[in-house]
Amino acid sequence: AQKVTQAQTEISVVEKEDVTLDCVYETRDTTYYLFWYKQPPSGELVFLIRRNSFDEQNEISGRYSWNFQKSTSSFNFTITASQVVDSAVYFCALSEAQTNAGKSTFGDGTTLTVKP
Amino acid sequence: EAEVAQSPRYKITEKSQAVAFWCDPISGHATLYWYRQILGQGPELLVQFQDESVVDDSQLPKDRFSAERLKGVDSTLKIQPAELGDSAMYLCASSLRGGQLATGANVLTFGAGSRLTVL
Numbered sequence: 001a002q003k004v005t006q007a008q009t010e011i012s013v014v015e016k017e018d019v020t021l022d023c024v025y026e027t028r029d030t031t032y033y034l035f036w037y038k039q040p041p042s043g044e045l046v047f048l049i050r051r052n053s054f055d056e057q058n059e060i061s062g063r064y065s066w067n068f069q070k071s072t073s074s075f076n077f078t079i080t081a082s083q084v085v086d087s088a089v090y091f092c093a094l095s096e097a098q099t100n101a102g103k104s105t106f107g108d109g110t111t112l113t114v115k116p
Numbered sequence: 117e118a119e120v121a122q123s124p125r126y127k128i129t130e131k132s133q134a135v136a137f138w139c140d141p142i143s144g145h146a147t148l149y150w151y152r153q154i155l156g157q158g159p160e161l162l163v164q165f166q167d168e169s170v171v172d173d174s175q176l177p178k179d180r181f182s183a184e185r186l187k188g189v190d191s192t193l194k195i196q197p198a199e200l201g202d203s204a205m206y207l208c209a210s211s212l213r214g215g216q217l218a219t220g221a222n223v224l225t226f227g228a229g230s231r232l233t234v235l
Binding site for chain 1: 147149156157158159160161164166171172205207209211220221222223224225226227228229231
């Protein structure tokens with residue numbers, strides 16, 4: 001069965017600090033997808049990134065970067081020079097292509113608070 | 117920008133009453149999902165439709181929950197009777213048809229959610 005663990009329940013940083021959100025996953029499928037979503041205080045989850053299991057290349061998008069390591073079953077998310085607007089709950093998710101690629105299993109989220 | 121519409125945003129009801137939530141997905145999205153998010157937890161899939169057919173409802177408590185998507189467009193999720201433990205955010209999401217993985221078929225676009233409080 002698929003499982004996503006986000007061990008950090010809450011993280012608090014001061015603006016401009018870098019912060020890394022951890023995500024560890026479990027799956028028996030060889031083909032799967034990993035995601036990060038952001039849920040701001042308004043409540044609506046917003047898609048940030050999707051990676052498939054065959055693409056371990058790290059990705060950078062502005063202040064955001066993602067580190068995918070199959071060897072440790074991790075897909076960590078780093079925010080560089082954090083800003084107050086980054087305050088939100090961040091969810092990591094997994095879907096198994098061989099079972100049901102559309103069904104995403106979510107972790108319990110990490111609440112990030114960025115203080116001015 | 118296209119969005120997933122949900123209503124009502126908030127619902128307060130008493131235990132044993134019936135509740136219904138409505139969702140209108142992004143036009144052209146064949147797949148529709150209902151997720152339940154309990155406070156402090158991640159979303160959990162209740163039911164997944166492709167067009168009007170159910171793909172996965174393994175986590176839907178079928179004794180009290182029902183979902184339909186009769187014409188393959190909008191959808192209704194019903195709870196009858198509501199119980200205290202049903203208090204949660206009910207999220208609707210949509211995505212492209214399942215076979216279109218290369219173009220992001222499993223990337224979910226969420227609505228704002230319907231927050232249910234059962235007293």
